[in-house]
Amino acid sequence: MYKELFSIKIRTSKEGKHISGNERIVPKNKINETVFKLLERQKNKDFDFSNIKIEKLKVNPEIVEKTLKIETLFFSNYNEAKKYAIKLLNQIVNLPENQLESIIGLLYEGAAPDGSNMRGAMLVNTDGKRVEIDKFKGVRTVLVDYVDREKIEKKLLDNGFTTRTADALALTTKNMLHPKIIAEFCISDDPDYTTGYISTKDKYIRLSPLKLEGLNKGGRVYFIQSDADLTDIYNFLQKTPVLIKDIDL
């Protein structure tokens, strides 16, 4: 059933600055229409470079029945949501709240060494240390998609969620499959998208709003056990394909 699958990655930038990136995993007969849809998604963006890479999967994907369970919490302002997030992370990651506040605070200022957004996620272990290999690049979760993305996007949109939810939910569901990744915190780098999330091993908790409207900073922190093997984490996130069958509403 899943023979001959291809990963299609599209990355778009302007003057060297990343604008958007997307990935799909599809059978060979869906490549053309998928590339077209990806191009459609970015046609109104202001870009000067776009790269499409199509690559046959080298290994069979891990098939996952359902995503993490989706929950949405609304707050009167982003500070309240952030406080809630920190308290929850404190229970899971066991780091002091003030330390969690500083770690997460980096995403609101630009977590790369020059104050820009990182391209991938920060990795923070349960000793509170940042352990990603490259502090500009961070770690990117790739090779993850839905078996039938159209069906899933429709289901999400019909229930008041967004296509961003579809992308983030797939990505974080893959992250949480790794036994040493215990939680994730995310705010979008899109200044107009203020809903962020925390993921735990079984829940995708959307917090709205988790940042101020207009802020163009954002990114992700993956919290990992301090005895985690970094090579294993990088290999899983970057080389193991995962396909998800359905969402858990």
Ligand code: PML
């Ligand atoms: C949601 O609405 O479910 C949260 C999505 C966060 C998207 C983060 C991003 O822009 O990558």
